[in-house]
Amino acid sequence: MWTTENRSKYDRSLLRYPSDLTDDEWAIIAPLIPPTKRGGNKRTVNVREMVNGLMYILGTGCQWAALPKDLPPRSTVNRYFKRWDHDRTLDRLHQALYVQCREQAGRDASPTVGIIDMPLSAEGDQASRALKKGVSDPHGYDASKKIKGKKRHILVDTQGLLMQAIVHAADIQDRDGGVLLISSLFGLFPFLLKLYADSGYQRPKFQDGLSRACRQVNVEIVKLLVSSLIGVG
Numbered sequence: 001m002w003t004t005e006n007r008s009k010y011d012r013s014l015l016r017y018p019s020d021l022t023d024d025e026w027a028i029i030a031p032l033i034p035p036t037k038r039g040g041n042k043r044t045v046n047v048r049e050m051v052n053g054l055m056y057i058l059g060t061g062c063q064w065a066a067l068p069k070d071l072p073p074r075s076t077v078n079r080y081f082k083r084w085d086h087d088r089t090l091d092r093l094h095q096a097l098y099v100q101c102r103e104q105a106g107r108d109a110s111p112t113v114g115i116i117d118m119p120l121s122a123e124g125d126q127a128s129r130a131l132k133k134g135v136s137d138p139h140g141y142d143a144s145k146k147i148k149g150k151k152r153h154i155l156v157d158t159q160g161l162l163m164q165a166i167v168h169a170a171d172i173q174d175r176d177g178g179v180l181l182i183s184s185l186f187g188l189f190p191f192l193l194k195l196y197a198d199s200g201y202q203r204p205k206f207q208d209g210l211s212r213a214c215r216q217v218n219v220e221i222v223k224l225l226v227s228s229l230i231g232v233g
Contacts, residue, residue, distance in 0.1 A: 017068075019052070019056045019059035020055065020056075021052060026051075029093060032089070033089065047080075049072050050076070050080045052071060053067060053071045053074075054077060054080075056068070057077075064077075094162075098163065101161055105159060107159065108191070110189050111157040111163070111189060111191070113158055113193070113194045114157055114194070115155070115156050115157070116154070116155050116182075116201065117154055117197070117198070118154070118174050118178075119152055150168065151168055151169070151170050153166050153177045154181075155182075164185055166180055166181050173200075174200035175205050175209070176205070178197070178209075178210070179210060182210055182213045182214050183209075183213040185214065193216060194218050194219075195210075195218070196220055197221055198222065
């Protein structure tokens with residue numbers, strides 16, 4: 001947590017770019033990066049610089065072609081991004097950091113309550129578009145909400161920490177996208193028991209899909225903004 005006393009801990013003014021990893025941050029991430037495959041060629045790239053390249057794209061939202069010359073070549077960074085996305089390295093990194101944030105906040109590693117929502121953003125933020133450029137990306141049109149392109153479905157805990165997120169075509173309804181989101185958890189949160197959701201998820205189709213994907217979870221429909229539930233539990 002940022003306080004005046006530990007301000008120096010979060011000072012990034014001495015880094016090459018504010019998005020670069022500090023030594024402490026790299027110490028957390030490094031053990032989670034998979035080694036080269038047994039029998040394969042020895043890795044010659046600087047893996048920390050691969051992560052720095054991805055963090056630069058994510059932090060600035062720039063195009064791959066605009067990656068600074070003092071970072072690895074864009075083709076190499078992009079290749080590692082696709083590889084780590086495919087083998088779920090990025091998912092494992094997120095999960096490890098999520099658990100650490102929960103424990104530092106004095107919470108159990110696995111939450112019992114989640115909040116599901118679909119932020120109103122048709123094309124996603126600039127950084128998401130930059131990372132996904134050149135990757136197969138779904139598009140569609142939601143006539144009721146006048147959204148063209150994509151929808152992002154997110155699941156957060158009551159601390160506001162991201163548990164899971166997916167991107168799907170805009171023509172997939174909230175209730176169907178919600179089932180896709182829950183189905184992608186793959187047992188990551190075994191003690192999840194309740195979901196808060198808005199009225200877009202109250203129809204039986206979502207309830208039926210949820211019971212098949214995660215049968216122990218119950219849904220509570222709320223009329224107030226879902227974002228206002230952050231911090232209630």
